[in-house]
Amino acid sequence: MTMDDEKHLRRAIELAVGARASGDAPFGSLLVGPDGAVLAEDHNTVLRDGDITAHPELKLARWAAHKLAPETAAGTTMYTSCQPCGMCQGAIERSGLGRVVFALSNEQLGELKRTVTTTTPILDGPALYDEASAAVAGYYV
Numbered sequence: 606m607t608m609d610d611e612k613h614l615r616r617a618i619e620l621a622v623g624a625r626a627s628g629d630a631p632f633g634s635l636l637v638g639p640d641g642a643v644l645a646e647d648h649n650t651v652l653r654d655g656d657i658t659a660h661p662e663l664k665l666a667r668w669a670a671h672k673l674a675p676e677t678a679a680g681t682t683m684y685t686s687c688q689p690c691g692m693c694q695g696a697i698e699r700s701g702l703g704r705v706v707f708a709l710s711n712e713q714l715g716e717l718k719r720t721v722t723t724t725t726p727i728l729d730g731p732a733l734y735d736e737a738s739a740a741v742a743g744y745y746v
């Protein structure tokens with residue numbers, strides 16, 4: 606971790622503090638390009654937007670996938686005040702971002718929470734292989 610990494614990580618924490626002060630959950634993130642320029646910043650707006658997906662990491666991953674060429678996205682670094690959750694990690698992987706630097710780990714966050722409200726859905730599958738695979742077959746060449 607470099608001095609620049611710590612500088613950007615402190616900005617992510619600052620965004621988290623600002624989110625909390627404005628009534629949102631305390632999480633913030635920014636995306637930095639290969640040249641060190643800040644490309645985008647955001648914070649958690651789950652409460653404000655009434656949207657369970659409004660995590661800053663997911664919003665920045667969507668922004669990057671929409672705005673950046675894949676080779677540019679691969680050279681970016683996301684700085685985030687907390688380790689991305691599973692939803693955001695998946696979006697980050699799909700967006701092609703090159704690196705993620707986080708402050709709090711999910712384990713450390715869990716220790717700071719008084720209650721854990723995570724539930725795990727039942728995943729039932731695979732099933733109907735012939736029908737489902739016919740829809741996909743030949744699409745990826």
Ligand SMILES: [Zn+2]
Pocket residue numbers: 660662663689690691692693694
């Ligand atoms: Zn998340």
